[in-house]
Amino acid sequence: MSGPHLPFFEEGMARWPFGPPHAGVALDLVGTPPAPDELRALVNERWGALPRLGRVLVAPTGARTGPAWWAGRHRWAVCEDHEPARHVRSEDGTLEDGVRDWFDDPFPAGRPPWNLHLLRGTSDGGFSLLLRMHHSLLDGRSVTTLLRALLDGCRPPDAAASLAAPGDRRRTARAAEWAGGPPGMLTSGRPVPMPDQGVREPAFTVVRLPSDALRAAREAVPDRRATTNEVFLAVVSGVLRSRLTLPGPRRADDDRPGSPKVWLSVPVDERPADRGAYLGNAFANIRVPAPVALPDASARLAAVTGLLTTATRGRDRVGKLVEGAFTALPGATQTLLRRKFFLPAYAPAACSYVHLRDRGETLAGRPVRSVTAIPMVPPAGTVTFALGGCTGGHTLSVATNAGSGDAGILAGAFVGELERLADRTRHAAGTV
Numbered sequence: 001m002s003g004p005h006l007p008f009f010e011e012g013m014a015r016w017p018f019g020p021p022h023a024g025v026a027l028d029l030v031g032t033p034p035a036p037d038e039l040r041a042l043v044n045e046r047w048g049a050l051p052r053l054g055r056v057l058v059a060p061t062g063a064r065t066g067p068a069w070w071a072g073r074h075r076w077a078v079c080e081d082h083e084p085a086r087h088v089r090s091e092d093g094t095l096e097d098g099v100r101d102w103f104d105d106p107f108p109a110g111r112p113p114w115n116l117h118l119l120r121g122t123s124d125g126g127f128s129l130l131l132r133m134h135h136s137l138l139d140g141r142s143v144t145t146l147l148r149a150l151l152d153g154c155r156p157p158d159a160a161a162s163l164a165a166p167g168d169r170r171r172t173a174r175a176a177e178w179a180g181g182p183p184g185m186l187t188s189g190r191p192v193p194m195p196d197q198g199v200r201e202p203a204f205t206v207v208r209l210p211s212d213a214l215r216a217a218r219e220a221v222p223d224r225r226a227t228t229n230e231v232f233l234a235v236v237s238g239v240l241r242s243r244l245t246l247p248g249p250r251r252a253d254d255d256r257p258g259s260p261k262v263w264l265s266v267p268v269d270e271r272p273a274d275r276g277a278y279l280g281n282a283f284a285n286i287r288v289p290a291p292v293a294l295p296d297a298s299a300r301l302a303a304v305t306g307l308l309t310t311a312t313r314g315r316d317r318v319g320k321l322v323e324g325a326f327t328a329l330p331g332a333t334q335t336l337l338r339r340k341f342f343l344p345a346y347a348p349a350a351c352s353y354v355h356l357r358d359r360g361e362t363l364a365g366r367p368v369r370s371v372t373a374i375p376m377v378p379p380a381g382t383v384t385f386a387l388g389g390c391t392g393g394h395t396l397s398v399a400t401n402a403g404s405g406d407a408g409i410l411a412g413a414f415v416g417e418l419e420r421l422a423d424r425t426r427h428a429a430g431t432v
Contacts, residue, residue, distance in 0.1 A: 005073045005075055006074045006075065006076065007281075009281050010281055013136045013281075014057065014059075014136045016135075018379055019104070020102075021135045021136065022376065023135045023140070024373075025130075025140065025143040025372065025388065026119075026371070026374065027368050027370075027371060028128050028368070028369045028370045028371075030125060030367045030369050031367070032127075033120045034363070042150055042364075043085050043116060047084040047156070048084055049159045050156075050279060052279040053082070053279075054078060054082035055076045055077065055079070055112055055137065056077045056111060056113075057074060057136060088116050089116070090120070091120065095119055095372065097121060099204050102374075103377060113133060113136075114131065114133035116129065116130070131143050132374070135376055137280075138279060139267075139269075141271065141283070142279045144356055144371075145279065146279070147356070148356055151361065157277050158277055161277035168315045169313070169315075170313070171269065171272050171311070172310065172315075173309065174286065174309060176307055176308070179288070180289065182287065188260070189260045189346070189347075190244075190260040190345060191343070191344035192240045192349065194243070194381060194403065195402070197403040197404070197405035197406055197409060198403040199404050203403075203404050204398070204400075205397070205411050206372055207398075207414075208370060208395050208396075210415075211394070213415075214394060216422035217235070217422045219425040220301055220421050226305065228353075228394070230304050230307075231301065233264065233288070233304045233307065234291075234421065236264065236385050237262075237300050237304070238300055238420070238421070239413045241292040241300075244292055261289045262349075263287040263347045263348075264289075264347065264349055264350070265287055266287070266351050266352075267283045267286075267350070267352050268284055268310070269282065269283050270282045270284055286308065287347055288307050291303035297417065297421040298421065298424050343381075344379070350383075352386045353386070353388075353389070354371065354387070355371060355390060356389075356391075361391060368391075368392055370388065370393055372388045373395075376399075379401060382402075383406070383407075384397075384399045396414055396415075398411040
């Protein structure tokens with residue numbers, strides 16, 4: 001039975017033009033993997049009552065190039081014989097194997113578009129749990145809510161709370177006024193050249209960040225301790241600056257007054273405090289300026305302090321009208337997005353941060369070692385940096401859609417920038 005049309009963001013992701021709109025979060029754990037049947041029983045126990053996981057994506061009728069496709073909208077339908085345990089996959093591969101294969105691996109038609117992969121291929125005494133999904137179904141906060149529910153000491157999410165959408169009252173964010181406030185919807189900025197190493201195709205890589213460097217980087221600004229997210233944005237800004245200041249014809253005049261800004265796209269969870277258990281998509285992409293003109297790493301960290309301000313308020317009428325107009329004409333919206341909003345000049349980099357909240361550090365006694373976020377294939381010529389965090393540390397994922405070697409190059413540049421920022425604290429403390 002078909003249900004309601006997809007809302008604005010979900011319709012846009014269902015029509016994602018750069019590859020299958022798949023994303024996910026993985027837990028890396030220590031110890032012997034659980035038996036597949038043990039994991040299936042746990043999934044049925046903890047996720048069995050959640051209606052969102054039983055939804056099927058129904059595409060508009062007609063050919064993908066025909067008028068019915070461009071004018072029609074996707075719908076959600078209910079899978080009558082849904083059982084979460086049927087979505088558990090047990091495989092011998094590694095997380096990298098799974099991500100490499102998933103860019104082009106569609107979910108079966110007529111089934112809810114998600115799987116939980118038990119990946120037993122690690123060689124360092126551990127295994128991974130990868131929850132991958134069609135991004136129209138779930139966002140990153142939803143995925144971490146589900147994964148946390150599998151861990152020891154946690155309870156199943158409340159079914160009613162999982163359906164309680166934020167509605168008009170949202171936690172909203174905007175760029176701080178001192179940084180110029182938010183840009184206009186049609187405002188573009190400066191593109192950032194990617195390394196363009198290798199054949200042009202989507203690429204993905206993961207690195208574990210040195211915990212001592214991240215701790216030291218948070219102390220790099222005198223008189224205050226930076227948040228992990230502020231360090232994240234500052235280090236990404238340093239990576240982009242390094243791409244802009246390469247010698248040769250691509251060199252950028254960073255200090256010229258009036259130079260176009262480099263915009264970072266930052267997804268912000270819009271759930272108010274009383275709707276944190278909602279499963280679905282409840283986020284907005286906010287653009288903030290990257291301080292690429294500043295040559296000093298600690299100055300860049302100071303510049304991103306308080307860059308995003310948040311408040312819970314009702315949605316304004318203009319926003320509702322714009323969203324309604326875009327949703328009513330999905331084909332025209334997609335054309336506009338591709339010609340304007342997906343260009344590198346609009347936002348050459350996205351920065352996403354997911355982390356396990358509150359309780360939960362073991363799965364049947366097996367400790368969680370790290371959390372890895374896997375983003376969608378980004379727009380051509382751009383990069384997505386995704387930070388995953390838990391008490392065990394942080395990992396950085398980098399996804400690109402340019403040269404096949406670009407993800408690895410930019411991940412290495414991130415680690416180098418993080419170490420340079422940490423060295424400021426180490427030198428001040430006399431430990432280097």
